[in-house]
Structures are given as structure tokens and as C-alpha cells.
Amino acid sequence: MAHFKKKRGGSKQEVPTSAMPDVVFMLLFFFMVTTVLREVTLKVRVNLTQAENIEKIEQKRLLSYVYIGPERLPGNQLGEDKVQIDDAIVDDIGAIRNLMYDKLREQPKLIVSLRVDESSEFGLLTDVQEELKKASAFRINYSTRREP
Amino acid sequence: MLLKKRERESAEINGSSMADIAFLLLIFFLVTTTINVDTGIGLVLPPPLQEDQEPPPIKERNLMNILVNSEGRVLMDDQPYQLTDVKERLKEFIDNPTNDPNLSESPDMAIVSVKTQRQTPYRIYVDMLDEVMGAYKELRDAASRSNYGVPFGALQDNSPQYEQITDMYPKKISIAEPGDS
Numbered sequence: 550m551a552h553f554k555k556k557r558g559g560s561k562q563e564v565p566t567s568a569m570p571d572v573v574f575m576l577l578f579f580f581m582v583t584t585v586l587r588e589v590t591l592k593v594r595v596n597l598t599q600a601e602n603i604e605k606i607e608q609k610r611l612l613s614y615v616y617i618g619p620e621r622l623p624g625n626q627l628g629e630d631k632v633q634i635d636d637a638i639v640d641d642i643g644a645i646r647n648l649m650y651d652k653l654r655e656q657p658k659l660i661v662s663l664r665v666d667e668s669s670e671f672g673l674l675t676d677v678q679e680e681l682k683k684a685s686a687f688r689i690n691y692s693t694r695r696e697p
Numbered sequence: 698m699l700l701k702k703r704e705r706e707s708a709e710i711n712g713s714s715m716a717d718i719a720f721l722l723l724i725f726f727l728v729t730t731t732i733n734v735d736t737g738i739g740l741v742l743p744p745p746l747q748e749d750q751e752p753p754p755i756k757e758r759n760l761m762n763i764l765v766n767s768e769g770r771v772l773m774d775d776q777p778y779q780l781t782d783v784k785e786r787l788k789e790f791i792d793n794p795t796n797d798p799n800l801s802e803s804p805d806m807a808i809v810s811v812k813t814q815r816q817t818p819y820r821i822y823v824d825m826l827d828e829v830m831g832a833y834k835e836l837r838d839a840a841s842r843s844n845y846g847v848p849f850g851a852l853q854d855n856s857p858q859y860e861q862i863t864d865m866y867p868k869k870i871s872i873a874e875p876g877d878s
Binding site for chain 1: 712715716719720722723726727729730734735736737738739740741742743744745813814815816817818819820822823824826827830831834872874875
């Protein structure tokens with residue numbers, strides 16, 4: 550019986566790991582750059598609705614968010630519909646005009662992104678829109694999710 | 698002379714744990730990151746009317762009144778429609794291929810007015826608006842395909858072709874003040 554001995558390469562069977570930190574760092578930088586830490590704590594519930602014909606907003610710098618939805622109360626309860634801008638709930642609808650006017654002065658190309666809960670009533674939204682009109686913040690965007 | 702024997706420690710920083718540190722940071726950012734692109738329905742609000750200013754005159758045939766009540770029932774120019782039929786009807790109204798005297802004179806003169814009630818849930822309102830947007834998107838797509846052979850979405854923003862299509866179908870949507878009943 551003839552034995553054939555397989556010739557094996559003399560090289561070691563290990564994957565060189567010396568480049569691993571570099572690879573990991575590269576990934577790390579990627580995620581550090583793309584990450585957006587949540588900047589506001591939501592005081593209202595916002596379950597976005599879905600739509601089909603939607604557009605993407607590429608320039609996030611232009612965006613300013615207005616949240617509308619039922620207020621979150623302690624103990625997992627929901628209150629009445631409220632408007633939240635930045636970090637605070639705005640009780641006086643008339644104050645939105647000044648808030649938006651200031652934002653518009655900082656960013657003349659402002660787009661107001663309205664993040665409205667799907668069950669909120671249209672009435673409050675239209676009041677907010679009237680205020681936006683008076684503040685001359687005309688570009689708005691109804692935030693929705695893509696329909697699956 | 699006494700020669701002190703010193704064990705020379707190597708002057709290098711031990712780099713073997715670097716990968717671990719990097720991994721830890723990586724995992725942190727992986728968990729906290731949200732690559733969410735904001736999507737939504739864009740709209741441009743009209744400037745508010747002055748007190749003494751009359752609304753500009755619009756020919757009746759160029760205006761499509763859409764009423765949605767809080768239960769999601771739809772009236773288009775006083776005719777009841779299903780939400781799923783709205784898009785087709787709108788495309789017919791805007792494009793008016795048969796030159797019907799009751800439909801819009803030309804696509805760029807057509808105005809779609811959406812009116813709803815204060816009690817209407819936001820979901821129903823957005824569904825309605827979505828249909829209107831869908832009608833315009835399909836019309837623009839069709840025009841872009843027949844003129845340039847590419848869908849509208851493939852045209853460069855603010856390019857002459859883009860401008861021409863948006864001039865053809867300018868997407869005039871008016872959100873009316875909500876009624877109470």
C-alpha cells in the first residue's frame with residue numbers, strides 16, 4: 550500500500566490579528582460620526598402613522614420638531630393631547646408663534662417637522678399650523694413612517 | 698565599582714488591550730446609534746390672509762373639494778367616494794384627458810382642497826393626504842417617463858427637467874379650515 554502524504558503548506562494556520570484594532574477603530578469612528586444621541590425626552594406619546602408617498606429629508610440641520618400627542622402621565626397613563634416643542638410642553642398655543650419666529654431667524658430655511666400621534670385630533674394640529682403661518686414658517690413636513 | 702544591574706523595562710505601552718477598549722466603545726455606539734432618515738409628507742403652507750383681503754378668485758371647475766369626516770368617509774365635489782378610489786379620480790381631474798368641461802382646464806391650474814373636521818384623527822387625515830400625493834406622484838412619473846424616459850425620482854433636484862415637470866404638475870394643495878359638523 551502506497552501512502553500518499555499530503556503536502557501541507559508550511560505557513561501557520563492563524564489569521565493575523567494585528568490589524569484588528571485598526572478595523573475596529575474604523576468601525577468605531579463610523580458609528581461615532583453617524584450616531585445621533587436622542588436630544589429630547591418626549592413628554593407626549595408619538596406613534597407615527599404610515600404613508601406611502603413620502604420624501605426623505607436629507608438636511609437634518611434645517612429641521613425643527615414639533616411633537617403633538619397625548620401627554621404621558623406617571624403610571625403609564627395618557628392625558629389630553631398636548632404640544633411639545635424642544636423639551637417642554639407648550640400649553641399656550643399662541644406662544645408657538647414667537648418660538649418659531651426665533652427659530653426661523655436662526656435658520657431661515659427652516660423646515661418644521663410635525664411629529665403627530667396617529668390618534669390625535671386634527672383640531673389641535675390646525676391650530677398649530679395657523680400659528681406657524683403667522684410666524685411665516687411655511688415649510689412643514691408631516692413625519693410618517695414608510696408603509697411596509 | 699559596583700555595577701547596579703537594572704532590569705530595563707521596555708518603554709512601550711502595552712497595546713494589547715487597545716482592541717478591547719475599542720470594542721467596548723464600538724458596542725456602546727452600536728447600541729445608541731439610530732440611523733433614522735426622517736421621512737414624511739412635505740407641504741408648504743400658504744401665507745395667512747390679511748383681514749381685509751379677499752381670497753383670490755378660482756374657477757369652480759379648477760377646484761376639487763375633498764371632504765373627509767372623522768369616520769374617514771370621503772366626499773369629492775359632493776360625490777361619495779371610497780378612499781381607495783380617490784387617487785384615480787384625482788388623476789382624472791388633474792389631467793383631464795378628455796377635456797371634460799367639469800374638470801380642470803389644465804394640470805397646472807388644478808387645485809385640490811382638502812377639508813376635514815376638528816375631530817378627525819390624524820391618521821385619517823394623513824391617509825387622505827397620502828392619496829393626493831400619490832396621484833401627483835404618478836402623474837409626474839408618467840410625464841417624466843414619456844418625456845425623458847426616467848421616473849421622476851431619478852431626475853436631479855432643480856435641474857431643468859425637474860423644473861419642467863414640477864411646472865406641469867405644480868401640486869397645488871390647499872388645507873382648508875376645518876368645519877365643526
